[in-house]
Each structure stands twice: as C-alpha cells, then as structure tokens.
Amino acid sequence: MAGQGSGGNVIAAICNIFFPGLGQLVQGRILAALIFAILFFGGAALWFLIVPAIIAGIVYIWAIIDAAKYKGP
Incomplete structure (x- = not known):
C-alpha cells in the first residue's frame, strides 16, 4: 500500500462497511x-x-477508520 489516503485504504474502508x-x-x-x-x-x-450492541457499533466504526488510516510497515 502506498500509505494513508491511498486507493487501497479507501477500498479497505469500503470493504469494512460490508x-x-x-x-x-x-x-x-x-x-x-x-x-x-x-x-x-x-x-x-x-x-x-x-x-x-453498543460495543459492536463502536467496533464497526473503529474498523472502518482503522482501515482508512492504516499506514503500513
């Protein structure tokens, strides 16, 4: 991945929505x-x-944000 904000991170965040x-x-x-x-x-x-259920909602949002902000090794 190219880093935060790259197309790969956007695709990963969209995958987390589903x-x-x-x-x-x-x-x-x-x-x-x-x-x-x-x-x-x-x-x-x-x-x-x-x-x-509230924890599940928080984890759902957290997973999306985590994928979008991932910087890689």
Whole structure:
C-alpha cells in the first residue's frame, strides 16, 4: 500500500462497511481482521443485552477508520 489516503485504504474502508474485518484482511492484517470480526459479530449476536450492541457499533466504526488510516510497515 502506498500509505494513508491511498486507493487501497479507501477500498479497505469500503470493504469494512460490508463486513467488519474484511478491510484489514485486504490489507494483509489477519490478526486485526479476526479481532474486529469477532468483536463485532459477538456484540451483534447479543444485541438484546444493549451494551454488547453498543460495543459492536463502536467496533464497526473503529474498523472502518482503522482501515482508512492504516499506514503500513
């Protein structure tokens, strides 16, 4: 990737809109992708408890921003 603001980061952020963690996977960050996906889907599955649903929403936004601001090694 060329760095923050590159076309690859935009594509990764868009991928995260459809599936949290997919953008990190596109960037080659497997561990980050797994963590975002597990946190989001775990919280979304427990939506009826309110607090996990709020955490899932925060993780969803965080995953998008993280993919968009990734600078690479």
